[in-house]
Amino acid sequence: MTRLLTLAIALVVVGATCGGAGPATSAPTPTVAPSAFPSPAQVPVAGSITVFAGSSLTDAFKRAGDQLKVKNPGTEFTFNFGSSSTLATQIINLAPADVFASADEANMQKIVDAKLNDGTPAIFVSNRLQIAVGAGNPKGITGLADLAKPGLIVVLAAPTVPAGKYALGALQKAGVTAKVASQEVDVRAVLNKVTLGEADAGIVYVTDVKSAGAKVTGVDIPAQHQVIARYPIAVVKETKNPRLAKAYVDYLLSDDGQRLLAEFGFSRP
Numbered sequence: 001m002t003r004l005l006t007l008a009i010a011l012v013v014v015g016a017t018c019g020g021a022g023p024a025t026s027a028p029t030p031t032v033a034p035s036a037f038p039s040p041a042q043v044p045v046a047g048s049i050t051v052f053a054g055s056s057l058t059d060a061f062k063r064a065g066d067q068l069k070v071k072n073p074g075t076e077f078t079f080n081f082g083s084s085s086t087l088a089t090q091i092i093n094l095a096p097a098d099v100f101a102s103a104d105e106a107n108m109q110k111i112v113d114a115k116l117n118d119g120t121p122a123i124f125v126s127n128r129l130q131i132a133v134g135a136g137n138p139k140g141i142t143g144l145a146d147l148a149k150p151g152l153i154v155v156l157a158a159p160t161v162p163a164g165k166y167a168l169g170a171l172q173k174a175g176v177t178a179k180v181a182s183q184e185v186d187v188r189a190v191l192n193k194v195t196l197g198e199a200d201a202g203i204v205y206v207t208d209v210k211s212a213g214a215k216v217t218g219v220d221i222p223a224q225h226q227v228i229a230r231y232p233i234a235v236v237k238e239t240k241n242p243r244l245a246k247a248y249v250d251y252l253l254s255d256d257g258q259r260l261l262a263e264f265g266f267s268r269p
Contacts, residue, residue: 046074054103163187167203
């Protein structure tokens with residue numbers, strides 16, 4: 001009996017070792033574990049792309065390009081920064097773009113409607129508004145209500161520009177009517193006016209104030225008057241380098257990319 005029992009156990013062990021029959025409904029074993037696949041930012045890529053992006057993304061996107069070049073030395077990134085509305089029009093008119101990042105969803109929707117996006121656009125970051133004033137706040141501006149004071153030179157981005165549209169929305173929420181001295185082509189032009197002392201105040205993004213350092217002071221806008229900007233990004237359908245274009249987008253969506261964007265004052269979507 002002892003010999004029979006020992007033989008039975010041995011047969012079971014041999015059967016298991018040699019891949020003995022299991023349940024017929026068992027799932028097939030994957031050939032490669034999911035963790036074995038490299039993250040998009042680690043996939044070797046080469047060549048060049050042109051990225052069209054809202055002007056508020058200038059500093060962060062250049063740094064993102066530098067980071068990818070370190071990981072992929074054979075890459076090159078060219079940037080076209082401006083108002084999202086202008087960039088969307090350029091892409092619709094078949095300007096050579098590989099990636100488009102808009103400061104609002106409305107201008108990305110123009111690309112989607114024209115069927116010029118490769119894949120569904122992804123919201124990759126958000127931003128908040130802030131009042132930019134001269135360094136040290138010489139005019140003593142404490143909030144949106146002060147922008148209605150007579151004699152104050154206030155500049156905004158044009159209402160066709162996302163930052164201009166958001167600024168008007170914030171003023172409307174606060175019940176403030178400001179006398180606007182000029183409407184600028186994009187948010188960085190607003191910031192430049194304040195930086196150069198050509199305007200007393202302008203409504204920009206918190207990221208713009210951060211980028212100016214000690215040259216300007218930021219005055220916060222309370223949550224009840226805020227208009228949150230949501231930024232979508234997509235690969236452009238006519239890209240000549242889809243792998244690199246996708247790698248750039250995927251990097252910004254990754255944890256590393258999100259940490260980089262946070263360094264410039266952006267928030268997770």
